[in-house]
Amino acid sequence: xxxxxxxxxxxxxxxxxxxxxxxxxxxxxxxxxxxxxxxxxxxxxxxxxxxxxxxxxxxxxxxxxxxxxxxxxxxxxxxxxxxxxxxxxxxxxxxxxxxxxxxxxxxxxxxxxxxxxxxxxxxxxxxxxxxxxxxxxxxxxxxxxxxxxxxxxxxxxxxxxxxxxxxxxxxxxxxxxxxxxxxxxxxxxxxxxxxxxxxxxxxxxxxxxxxxxxxxxxxxxxxxxxxxxxxxxxxxxxxxxxxxxxxxxxxxxxxxxxxxxxxxxxxxxxxxxxxxxxxxxxxxxxxxxxxxxxxxxxxxxxxxxxxxxxxxxxxxx
Numbered sequence: 001x002x003x004x005x006x007x008x009x010x011x012x013x014x015x016x017x018x019x020x021x022x023x024x025x026x027x028x029x030x031x032x033x034x035x036x037x038x039x040x041x042x043x044x045x046x047x048x049x050x051x052x053x054x055x056x057x058x059x060x061x062x063x064x065x066x067x068x069x070x071x072x073x074x075x076x077x078x079x080x081x082x083x084x085x086x087x088x089x090x091x092x093x094x095x096x097x098x099x100x101x102x103x104x105x106x107x108x109x110x111x112x113x114x115x116x117x118x119x120x121x122x123x124x125x126x127x128x129x130x131x132x133x134x135x136x137x138x139x140x141x142x143x144x145x146x147x148x149x150x151x152x153x154x155x156x157x158x159x160x161x162x163x164x165x166x167x168x169x170x171x172x173x174x175x176x177x178x179x180x181x182x183x184x185x186x187x188x189x190x191x192x193x194x195x196x197x198x199x200x201x202x203x204x205x206x207x208x209x210x211x212x213x214x215x216x217x218x219x220x221x222x223x224x225x226x227x228x229x230x231x232x233x234x235x236x237x238x239x240x241x242x243x244x245x246x247x248x249x250x251x252x253x254x255x256x257x258x259x260x261x262x263x264x265x266x267x268x269x270x271x272x273x274x275x276x277x278x279x280x281x282x283x284x285x286x287x288x289x290x291x292x293x294x295x296x297x298x299x300x301x302x303x304x305x306x307x308x309x310x311x312x313x314x315x316x317x
Contacts, residue, residue, distance in 0.1 A: 001025050002150060005058035007051055007074050007081070008095070009036040012121070013064035015128040016094075016154050018043035023153035030054040052084035060090040060150050067246065068101030075105055087113040092147050094135070096120045096171050098250050099257070106139070106164040115143040118164065119151065120171035124239055126228070132156035136174075138167035169254070176251035176265050179244055179285070181213035183268045186221050186289035193293075199225055221289035230284035237284045244285035245272035 006017050006029035014036060017027045021044035030048040031037050037047045048054035051074060055061050061081055065071045071093055075081045081091065091114050093105060102118045109116035117139035127133045134157040137144045144160045151158055161170045188211060192202040203225045207217055219238075220226040230238050248269045255262040271288055278296055280287050290296040 002059040003028070003057055004150065005029070005048075005055035005061040005085070006045070006064070007031070007054060007061070008064035009033070009040045009045070010064070010066075011125050012094075012128045013062075014040045014043070015125070016062075016064065016133070017045050018129075019131040019153045020150070021045060025150070025153075028054050028056075028058070050079060051081060052079050055081055055085040055089070058085065058089060060092060060147070061085055062092045062094060062150075065093075065095040065097075067095075068097035071095050071097050071105060072101055076108055082108060082112045082114065085114070089114055090143065090146050090150075091116045092119050092150070093117070094119050094121055096175070096247060096250070097168060099165055099168055099172070099254055102138075102165045102168040115139075115146065116164075117143050117147045118167040119147060120167055121155075122171065122174060123156075126238070127156075128154070134159065136161050136167040136170040138162060138165050138169070140164075172247070172250045172254055175244075175247040176262070178215055179248050179268050179272070180264055182215040182219055182221070182286060183271060183288055184211075185213065185216045185219070186286070186292050189220065189222050190289065190292040193222075215286075219284075219286045221286040230286050231289070235280075235283040235287040237282060239285050240282055241272050241275040241285045241287060242281040245269065245276060245281070248272060 001024040004020055004025050004027045006013060006027055009017065009029050009031040017029055017040055020027050028046045028048050029040055030051055030053065041047050063071060063074055065074060073080065091109055106116055117137050119135050119137040121133040121135050123133040131154050133155050135151050135155050136159055137147060138161045148158045161167050188206065193199060199222050203220060206212060218226065218228050220229050221231050223231040230236060248265060251265055252262060252269055271291055272285065274291060275281060275287060
């Protein structure tokens with residue numbers, strides 16, 4: 001069993017470390033949020049007092065952070081991972097960040113003598129808790145293979161994606177498709193209702209027909225159809241509109257950098273921004289249906305409390 005350092009113990013990092021502890025690893029973690037540290041400690045993690053304290057003596061260091069600027073600060077800043085971990089330590093960044101930041105981390109880690117992989121995840125909070133996440137891992141084959149051994153207790157799928165930064169590329173493109181599918185499910189659901197179709201009957205048809213998607217099966221934005229839908233709980237967040245907007249903006253930025261037109265993706269990004277501008281950023285992203293059915297104005301004054309960390313320069317995700 002290994003000694004694992006972990007930075008970022010929010011809604012994803014906390015349950016992920018719990019699964020590593022269950023697998024028998026010794027996990028020492030740090031987060032700027034005392035509440036996050038306390039919650040992780042209740043699952044067997046050893047709280048650290050700093051990044052340096054968390055990574056001291058670690059065989060592998062994981063980071064799970066909200067944005068690229070947070071990852072850069074945690075790795076490259078004073079007292080950060082590259083300054084504090086032992087040379088040669090395996091470093092695994094499971095944050096979802098922009099391509100430029102991912103490249104900078106790979107280059108800086110290699111220059112400092114570290115093994116590094118970008119390994120973002122798909123599966124959400126429920127997947128983090130159940131240990132059924134999909135990991136997309138970019139980096140040199142030896143480092144990817146080494147990281148996979150530690151990732152196994154947190155995952156249902158481990159997929160090497162190729163060279164450095166391709167894990168982030170896969171995550172960005174996957175989430176782009178997810179949010180487009182979600183917007184399509186919302187429009188289809190509202191139109192079906194207004195054409196007189198029973199909501200369950202229509203979902204039963206779409207879920208076994210060409211309209212099927214993960215978003216339809218898991219995030220269907222109509223109450224009383226899919227048990228896992230946030231619509232059943234007044235759009236209390238499983239994945240906030242703010243985080244969805246962050247992720248789809250990563251795709252837009254990558255598209256701009258590669259001269260790739262994203263006409264549909266850019267429109268869905270605008271829809272997510274409209275939710276945020278209406279005060280719904282802390283609600284679940286499937287509240288996008290409110291822009292279709294006209295109910296947004298009825299609830300915009302009282303958004304649900306956020307369960308994801310606000311985008312502040314903190315090691316917390």
